[in-house]
Amino acid sequence: MIAAQPLSDLLPPEALASVDSSPLFGGRPPEAIVRPASVEEVAALLSWASREGVGVLTMASGHRVAPVTREGRFVALRMDRLNAIEAYEAADLTITAGAGAPFSSVTRALGENDQWAPFDPADVAARSLGGLVAAGESGPLRMGYGELRNHVLGARVVTGDGRTLDLGGRVVKNVAGFDVLKAVVGSRGGLAAITSVCLRAFPRPEVDRVLVRTEPTVRAAAGLALAVGTAPVLPASCVVVDRLSERGERAALVVRLHGSRATVDEEQVRMERHVGVPFEVVGDVGTGADAASSESTRRLLEGVRDHVKSDGTVVVASVRPSRLPRLLEVVDRLGPLALSCDAYTGLVRVEADPERITELDLLRRDVIALDGAIRQERISSTAMRGSADPLSPHDDRRDASAAGRTALARRLETAFDPAGALWPART
């Protein structure tokens, strides 16, 4: 038997942070917190971990981390030193940055050329680029711009056993061979550690118009949202929140229209005609908009985006949009403290009352009956204790092919991470 190799043999001291400085990890600290500065160091760590049977918990900024409910040795892999903007080709509308780069810094760089990356999941401002890609959430702007996964042009990743892969490229149509990158986007650190990402950038729209319609109930607002969804225009996003403090704590439908001023004006008219009610113009963000109103509009948008607080017990559920009214009834039983809903994808996020989270298993049946999905996404640190990997994905469909789907997912994980070094592994 080969003697265990200490990590300090492999990595320079700067790459090893002290452990006691971190109050994270649900009470069980990792053996080490590794902060590599290069893809080679990431590869060295992961091949070591695979050899030694040590788990690796990948985290980006270290902002938030999964609870450690598993037995066994593990280290934390923090990407925060891999945070450089590596290449920004404004004319080609591409930007490449280290996985640990805060998304906000990517946004800032793009902003200098009046460009942006149109992704707005909750807390996006606090996320790292790698964490965003690993989580694979696009946010409601996918209505107008398409999913994140289609705009991640390339990534450099290290598999669980330390192989470095350059996936995709730096051009819009970038796949030669199978589109392995698509599987990595949204894999939550389960397939590979992402070390850098090339994103497609977009020109900022001339006008980003924010329209609000308040309604007494979420259901009523959702009903209007569905009408927007069948209007002969394609808004940039269409979101329902159960409360909008700026509007007297009433439920609200928030619609964004992007384009030139003439287009946006026309589309607003058309949408209102189709839906049959007028909307309140909160303001325009963008060139030509008045700065103060632009700033307050931006703040309102952020409020809507981060409406479902990140530190609670978060449940996400989805159905086809037309079934949203029924899904809203179902999740109501979680006693939502906050709720937001993307009418384009039929995705609902709720911050559940921790007391009532036990209902989740009961709800599951109803959601399956709607041919939807439901999953706990975040868990408050108090509720977390004792539960075994509560955040593992749930594809609850009990159709004949469920076993086939699961088998595919497991085999894919094995292809990337044969030794199962990457945590959290799924149960």
Next chain:
Amino acid sequence: MAQAYEAQRERLLPCVHCGFCLPACPTYNRLGDEADSPRGRLHLMGAVVEGRLDPASDAFQTHIDRCLGCRACEPVCPSGVEYGALLELARATATEARPPGVLTRGLLALMGRPLLRKPFLLSGRILRATGLAALATRVIPSRGPLASVRLALAMLDATRPWSPEAAEGRRTSESRAVPRRDRALSPGDAPPNRGRVGVMLGCVQAGLYSRVNEATVRTLEANGYEVVTVAGQDCCGALHAHAGRLDGARALAENNIVAFERAGVDFIAANAAGCGAAMKDYDVLFEADAAMSARAAASSERVRDVTELLASAGPRPGAEVRLSVAYDHPCHLLHAQGVSGPPISVLEAVPGVEVRVIVDADECCGGAGIYGLTHPDLGARIGGDKVAAVRAASAQVACTANPGCMMQIGAGLRLEGSSQAVVHPVEVLDESYRRAGFYH
């Protein structure tokens, strides 16, 4: 044969195997086998030319034979492959390698010889006039050995003249103001002289659709054309060419070229899309014949569909005919000649007519000569879809600009128990002119 191969080789070259022609093909759409697609058929032709495939093989024989010849594959081809010409060459190769069945041979013999053709078509008219054809259609079972006979008789019955008043839902008036055979006598403001026209009378039209020929003459005259009788014309040769009997086709064509030359016409008007397409292609038929090619080309230049001539003259409006008309494009007009607007303009020129172009009007009706008789199953499927589309348009009459298609659609309707009339666009215009008193 070597010459036929050379002619094919040249024409096959532009085919880049892109497959754009697949969805246009009625046989591929229904069978799903690429061997029954245009690209597949071209590939088989190529294989024969390259010597990789025996022209007597089942594969070549079956798939070339199964082609409707509708040429829907031509306009969609980005490379401009001349499928129609290639098909004729391929059919020639195929018949040479393996003589066709008795049905095809018999019919060709019949059509190629006026002496045989005339009594045959006459007996058809008698069967039709006595109502025997209609009766037999109803009593013969749709399946079994006599199914083809039933279809043939239904086709015959479909050629009966129509009654415009009945179609409009009115009672038939006792006396028709104008005997149908009368010539157009243009009133007062005589239209300008638009040229001298010889009408291609065709064999089926002359035999079973004389009324279409008459309406052609009258409506042309009413629009300022000088129509002359062209003696000595014969079958256009399309049936022969489509069956691969290119020599037979050339003999007929040469005869027609001479006849129309002698008549000194500016235009040759065809009211059967199949004849028009064949005559517009006489130049191709004679391309390798130094003696005839220039004359054939000049002749092709002069050929027009009757609706093209009428549309270029307006046509002048007549009196109201209150009819909804379900229009279907004949393949040999739409695909082979690229004529789609004129027949519709002719119909729309009639006050009171509402034209409804049927769904998938650009798809073949399955008539394709005697396709229904030689390929009963597939023919019936294709024909059945067409009849369904005609009925779905729920118009008072069905209309198409080719006697073969009129017969096929009419037969399909009859077999489904519908007595809806199927008319040629010039018949509708003619009725409008009759009512307007143009023919006094």
Next chain:
Amino acid sequence: MTGPLPPRLERELRSVVGADHVITDPDRLMVYESDGLTAYRVAPRAVVLPASTEEVSEVVRLLHGADIEIVPRGAGTGLSGGALPTPDGVIVGTARMNKILSIDAADRLALVQPGVVNARLTEATRPHGLYYAPDPSSQSTCTLGGNVAENSGGPHCLKYGVTSRYVTGLTVVMAGGEVVRLGGAGHEASGELDLVGLFVGSEGCFGIATEIEVRLLPLTEGVRTLLGIFDTMEAAGHAVTSIIGSGLMPAAVEIIDKATIEAVEASIFAAGYPTDAGAALVIEFDGTEAGLDADADRAERCCLREGAREVRRASSETERAALWKGRKKAFGAMGRIAPDLLVQDATVPRTRLPEVLAEISRIGERYGLKIANVFHAGDGNLHPNLLFDRTDAEELARVEKASHEIMSLCVAVGGTITGEHGVGVDKRGYMGLVHDEVELDMLRRVRRVFDPGGLFNPGKVVPDAVDAGALPEVSEVAS
């Protein structure tokens, strides 16, 4: 093993799909020996044409049981030999699976069988005010199954994105015949790995897609089309960069080079482009009527600033068709000036277009080949068309060498070896340019995740050591 199928298997297949839908006559099979890439010819052992998921599953199970390779085939318009048969294999074609199963206008989704022709889906959804956005130039004939397998793009994918953006769910028949439903609208929250995204673009190597759920978009109201005529390709390239850089979001930006303009204008498809032009640019804006003219004006100014000698604008559908004609007919026109045509496909960063095009024309000169370029400039997706005559073995060899140089060039400037036509058999040899051995091995592993026995489309995309040589080289078959 090649040659006829075991009689018993043939019988069983016929009983599953119907006797007429299993083709075994070698003469008839000849028709299937190529797809849109005719440089290769391999006849399959048989062709099976099932009509439903159940039939596909049963057919795959039977073939799997007999250890026979399977090559899925849609309309056979692929340009990389993806649907090229393997000599030991059986083609499973989707021509009979051509039904649109449902159109859900409220959720803007459609569920289709894989044999549905791309353009037909748009026709069927238009009455609902909806359409299917990805529009490969072959859309009038290629199938959605083929589009999924190739992750196809098209002129308007510049604004709207390629196939993967629109596929929300798939039913797939896997190697043993098992049926697996992947993704599906309404399952966003499952948090599962994105198997749909992975399957799209798998070039028939993972399984057969038998049902496809796609997103539809509302029909656009208006469109403006511009045709910019330039003296040099360089200027046209700069105009593209300037248009995109100005923040405009055109629906399509297509370039037609000098060689192509000459070919088109000399053909029966003459589109009225000036034959002495160095390049033409077709630019299109679509969307809400209001604002389109302003966009078109700005784009026109970009063109003129970069030296366009003329910018034409279409305001009617007929005029629009006329401006597009040179682009749309290019392929056919080239088919008429040369017996064979190799449509290459690669992407480069948009800003590198001018230099890459200049270098491609030098490569053409060096090998004495005519190379015409007509392509999706907005995406940097090049389609150099190499014209040749395949009966000339020596010329063919030059075509291969020139292709290789073009691919190396594109990779060297930061692009890749295929934009939308896939790797198939044609590009296998270039995979080494973009992937090292570790990555190639990863692609093989991923393929085995779906198809452990390597039954589907073996030898395509990533050559396994064992597979290498299973397919003949281009020069062998062509000579």
